[in-house]
Amino acid sequence: MKFTKMHGLGNSYIYIDLFKETIAEESMPKLAIQLADKNRGIGSDGMILIGPSDVAKVSMRVFNNDGSEAMNCGNGLRCVAKFAYEHGYVNEMVFTIETKGGLVEATVHPDEANQVPTVTVNMGKPRLSRSEIPMIGAAVDQVINETIDLGEVSVDVTAVSMGNPHAVIFTEDIHSIPLMQVGPSLEKHERFPEWVNVEYVQVLKEDELQFRVWERGTGITQACGTGACAAVVASVLNGHSPRNQEVTVHLLGGDLFITWLDNGEVLMNGAAETIFEGEWVIK
Numbered sequence: 426m427k428f429t430k431m432h433g434l435g436n437s438y439i440y441i442d443l444f445k446e447t448i449a450e451e452s453m454p455k456l457a458i459q460l461a462d463k464n465r466g467i468g469s470d471g472m473i474l475i476g477p478s479d480v481a482k483v484s485m486r487v488f489n490n491d492g493s494e495a496m497n498c499g500n501g502l503r504c505v506a507k508f509a510y511e512h513g514y515v516n517e518m519v520f521t522i523e524t525k526g527g528l529v530e531a532t533v534h535p536d537e538a539n540q541v542p543t544v545t546v547n548m549g550k551p552r553l554s555r556s557e558i559p560m561i562g563a564a565v566d567q568v569i570n571e572t573i574d575l576g577e578v579s580v581d582v583t584a585v586s587m588g589n590p591h592a593v594i595f596t597e598d599i600h601s602i603p604l605m606q607v608g609p610s611l612e613k614h615e616r617f618p619e620w621v622n623v624e625y626v627q628v629l630k631e632d633e634l635q636f637r638v639w640e641r642g643t644g645i646t647q648a649c650g651t652g653a654c655a656a657v658v659a660s661v662l663n664g665h666s667p668r669n670q671e672v673t674v675h676l677l678g679g680d681l682f683i684t685w686l687d688n689g690e691v692l693m694n695g696a697a698e699t700i701f702e703g704e705w706v707i708k
């Protein structure tokens with residue numbers, strides 16, 4: 426089976442082209458774990474399947490390195506758009522991608538060699554009501570700075586879904602956050618029946634955020650595209666950032682440029698890179 430390892434700001438996945446390969450549905454979680462294993466496999470944050478779609482130009486499925494399937498992946502979407510354009514599955518520069526969390530629209534920015542170094546994705550509208558996150562508790566339209574007791578510490582969470590769930594916590598100092606403690610504790614907290622991605626955000630300026638993430642089903646990663654979108658939405662909801670203005674999000678692996686438009690949609694712009702291609706023998 427051919428694979429391509431790609432990354433968005435160091436958030437890497439093993440990409441499998443289902444236009445050419447076939448993988449049995451029941452073997453997908455185990456294959457994701459095997460491919461992502463840095464000692465016995467290739468090494469990545471998970472596996473992403475690129476394939477045909479009845480409703481869009483291409484489809485994307487995302488598996489974390491624990492084998493769990495996610496509804497969306499921002500860094501993955503930019504790499505899928507790059508892959509689809511460079512492999513000729515699309516001829517346009519603007520096209521739709523089907524995810525389990527809904528349809529998104531990608532715009533590739535080819536260079537003079539017709540390769541794609543950066544991609545802009547319209548991620549659609551964030552889902553903010555408690556039931557859409559999903560999150561346990563009284564029905565509310567928005568979960569803003571809700572305190573969750575984790576035993577030794579409690580955190581104030583702003584909850585945002587980009588098709589996948591995010592718990593955003595604001596901090597005064599991104600370099601002193603208890604991410605290794607709070608991350609795993611909040612990820613599987615009973616308030617989040619489908620678990621949750623955990624993001625710490627420090628507001629440097631209204632249009633500049635520092636960002637760290639503990640990803641659901643993976644742990645700490647270099648970057649999380651849907652998380653960066655959730656961080657900007659949460660920053661606007663908390664009055665730290667303006668709508669309709671590009672916000673630079675500094676992640677461990679690099680910068681993403683996010684705008685929450687007045688029409689409610691979230692634009693994400695950033696890099697997408699191919700690392701190498703290879704062959705994997707399915708055991």
Ligand SMILES: N[C@H](CCC[C@H](N)C(=O)O)C(=O)O
Pocket residue numbers: 436487489494495496497498499500501589590622640641642643646648649650651652
């Ligand atoms: N761990 C996430 C999926 C990957 C999202 C992230 N890598 C991104 O770029 O958005 C989840 O279980 O919802």
